[in-house]
Amino acid sequence: MNKPGYFGQWGGAYIPEVLYETFQELKEVYTKAKADPTFWQEYVDLMGSYSCRPTPLTLADNLSRHFGGAQIFIKREDLNHTGAHKANNVMGQGLLVKRMGKTRVIAETGAGQHGVACATMAAKFGFACTIYMGEEDMHRQRPNVFWMEKLGATVVPVTTGSRTLKDAINEAFRDWVSNMDTTHYVMGTVCGPHPFPEMVAWFQSIIGLEARKQILAAHGKLPARVYACVGGGSNAMGIFQGFLGDPEVELIGVEAGGKGLDTGQHAARLASKDASPGVAQGYKTMFLQDSDGQMRDTHSVAAGLDYIGVSPLLTDLWEKKRVRFSAATDQEVMAALDLTIKKEGIIPALESSHAFVQAFKEAGELSRDQAIIINQSGRGDKDIFTIAHAFDDPSWKEFIRKKGEEYAAR
Amino acid sequence: MQLAEQIRQARNKKDILLMTHLVLGYPSFAVNREVIHQMVGNGVDVIELQIPFSEPMADGPMIIKANQEAIASGTKVADCLAFAAEMAAQYDIPFLFMTYYNILFKYGLKSFLTKAKEIGIRGFIVPDLPPEEGEEYLRLTKELDLAPIQIFAPTSTEARMRTLAEHGAGFIYCVARRGVTGSKTEFDASFDAYLARCRKATDLPLAVGFGISSRADVQILTGKADLAVIGTATIRLVEEKGPEAVGPFIAGLRG
Numbered sequence: 001m002n003k004p005g006y007f008g009q010w011g012g013a014y015i016p017e018v019l020y021e022t023f024q025e026l027k028e029v030y031t032k033a034k035a036d037p038t039f040w041q042e043y044v045d046l047m048g049s050y051s052c053r054p055t056p057l058t059l060a061d062n063l064s065r066h067f068g069g070a071q072i073f074i075k076r077e078d079l080n081h082t083g084a085h086k087a088n089n090v091m092g093q094g095l096l097v098k099r100m101g102k103t104r105v106i107a108e109t110g111a112g113q114h115g116v117a118c119a120t121m122a123a124k125f126g127f128a129c130t131i132y133m134g135e136e137d138m139h140r141q142r143p144n145v146f147w148m149e150k151l152g153a154t155v156v157p158v159t160t161g162s163r164t165l166k167d168a169i170n171e172a173f174r175d176w177v178s179n180m181d182t183t184h185y186v187m188g189t190v191c192g193p194h195p196f197p198e199m200v201a202w203f204q205s206i207i208g209l210e211a212r213k214q215i216l217a218a219h220g221k222l223p224a225r226v227y228a229c230v231g232g233g234s235n236a237m238g239i240f241q242g243f244l245g246d247p248e249v250e251l252i253g254v255e256a257g258g259k260g261l262d263t264g265q266h267a268a269r270l271a272s273k274d275a276s277p278g279v280a281q282g283y284k285t286m287f288l289q290d291s292d293g294q295m296r297d298t299h300s301v302a303a304g305l306d307y308i309g310v311s312p313l314l315t316d317l318w319e320k321k322r323v324r325f326s327a328a329t330d331q332e333v334m335a336a337l338d339l340t341i342k343k344e345g346i347i348p349a350l351e352s353s354h355a356f357v358q359a360f361k362e363a364g365e366l367s368r369d370q371a372i373i374i375n376q377s378g379r380g381d382k383d384i385f386t387i388a389h390a391f392d393d394p395s396w397k398e399f400i401r402k403k404g405e406e407y408a409a410r
Numbered sequence: 411m412q413l414a415e416q417i418r419q420a421r422n423k424k425d426i427l428l429m430t431h432l433v434l435g436y437p438s439f440a441v442n443r444e445v446i447h448q449m450v451g452n453g454v455d456v457i458e459l460q461i462p463f464s465e466p467m468a469d470g471p472m473i474i475k476a477n478q479e480a481i482a483s484g485t486k487v488a489d490c491l492a493f494a495a496e497m498a499a500q501y502d503i504p505f506l507f508m509t510y511y512n513i514l515f516k517y518g519l520k521s522f523l524t525k526a527k528e529i530g531i532r533g534f535i536v537p538d539l540p541p542e543e544g545e546e547y548l549r550l551t552k553e554l555d556l557a558p559i560q561i562f563a564p565t566s567t568e569a570r571m572r573t574l575a576e577h578g579a580g581f582i583y584c585v586a587r588r589g590v591t592g593s594k595t596e597f598d599a600s601f602d603a604y605l606a607r608c609r610k611a612t613d614l615p616l617a618v619g620f621g622i623s624s625r626a627d628v629q630i631l632t633g634k635a636d637l638a639v640i641g642t643a644t645i646r647l648v649e650e651k652g653p654e655a656v657g658p659f660i661a662g663l664r665g
Binding site for chain 2: 012013014015016017018019020021022160161166170173174177178179180276277278279280281282287289291292293294295
């Protein structure tokens with residue numbers, strides 16, 4: 001099938017009619033930007049001066065020795081401004097917003113990383129900004145709410161549905177159908193209606209372009225395997241695009257196994273047998289849904305992976321067996337996070353730690369002259385409340401209790 | 411008789427037709443049954459039955475809540491089909507299904523449309539299925555003589571309206587304004603210009619919906635549109651005053 005916006009049988013643009021012209025405009029500005037080499041250079045320059053690009057590729061020699069197999073390299077997307085790969089996408093879309101002459105941006109956010117990145121972009125470019133965030137996620141990620149507000153964004157709690165990422169996406173669309181004349185919806189991942197999956201993947205491809213050059217320089221040849229966590233799939237598509245043309249490089253996407261694939265409490269669309277084809281939130285992919293087509297509640301310790309659908313690009317690569325999928329449970333994630341902090345002094349986000357789990361399971365199978373890359377999509381230290389809670393850290397709890405008493409006494 | 415022709419004939423006898431809407435299973439099928447009884451008894455001409463979906467992207471707060479609660483209380487697609495069959499057999503007005511595409515897709519598009527035809531449903535409103543994505547849907551509805559209702563929006567260009575009209579049947583649903591269902595619509599000069607553009611683009615009857623909630627609104631539409639669509643207003647009324655308030659409300663909208 002060669003229909004525009006489709007990847008194999010997945011994708012499309014299932015949009016309400018009121019947005020038809022808005023999408024025509026977006027497709028036009030995106031197509032022009034893509035054909036214009038000065039646009040990409042402007043983007044790369046901006047990411048260099050504002051967001052520490054190129055991000056390093058770090059050899060994790062202690063972890064490599066620990067597992068006694070492949071050389072483990074970590075692509076450091078955590079070192080982007082605002083602490084995650086989300087910066088790549090928002091700055092790219094921000095440049096398109098300037099070209100369209102719009103003055104306001106809206107976005108959904110799960111973990112809050114995309115919301116913070118979008119609010120940062122809005123502050124830099126002088127756009128008004130509204131972020132939709134599930135009420136449950138606002139509680140999980142309060143520090144990110146604080147920063148979004150400080151950056152000048154309005155954060156709207158979403159109280160419909162399961163009060164998580166999918167509901168925030170619905171609310172952002174509801175805002176957009178009212179305000180499309182002034183407003184661009186900065187979708188945070190490689191999902192949603194065409195051209196979002198393709199466009200966001202294009203901005204994120206900067207990760208893979210860099211990583212390919214860096215691994216050839218550091219290791220002298222291509223890696224055996226590349227690991228990335230998959231929520232919507234933007235960091236995974238970002239790094240995978242550097243190696244899609246190299247059949248000898250195995251690509252592994254790691255989804256949220258939550259409390260275990262057999263418990264039903266997870267967000268594994270492609271690594272479990274629980275998902276089926278569906279159309280929601282403007283696109284066709286594998287969704288976690290019931291037999292009537294109603295979306296199910298998902299679970300993950302990582303808010304950024306807690307989502308019902310997955311990028312149509314990844315579903316296509318999964319179907320074509322180009323990307324292998326696995327899942328990491330909440331418990332495995334905490335163990336991998338702990339080990340990475342202790343061995344390397346690097347603190348991955350809970351989302352990124354899913355990729356580390358699978359890499360650690362497989363590193364020992366490979367030989368020392370082989371390399372693997374883990375995409376560390378974000379940093380964990382800014383999620384201190386969530387991570388400390390997940391570790392059930394006693395001294396942290398004591399600190400919070402005392403802080404609470406201190407505020408209560410005022 | 412085809413839906414468009416039936417609507418034209420009904421329109422010859424009345425200045426404006428009324429289409430009402432309800433969310434199946436909310437607050438219960440028993441209340442749905444009573445509400446429909448009141449609607450038909452007070453002269454409603456077409457009824458839109460919304461099959462609840464967990465991600466109602468184009469709907470506002472009231473209908474979102476209705477969708478969510480209908481699903482939470484156990485409403486299944488099979489129950490909606492059985493209920494619709496009962497209503498279509500009982501009342502002699504056209505019933506339509508409104509829902510999001512995933513409900514049809516997951517059931518199996520052909521099976522769903524065939525089933526709908528069998529039970530006497532006359533057409534479909536699927537707000538997240540533009541004609542570009544609905545090739546098979548459009549082909550099957552034509553084969554089965556079901557009306558795939560197309561939607562015009564104030565943002566639609568004349569060229570786009572003509573494209574949509576070519577694919578449509580029954581009538582055109584003109585969304586009165588930007589935004590989602592349930593908030594107030596201002597009927598100003600730009601609204602009149604929009605309706606004039608709609609009229610120019612198609613010979614199909616025109617229904618106007620989104621924010622229509624009073625006799626004054628219906629009066630404004632009289633002479634400009636063929637059907638006035640009452641959605642959120644009756645759901646809110648049932649919530650606040652119970653199903654028995656629906657009859658007098660509908661009766662008071664016209665005449």
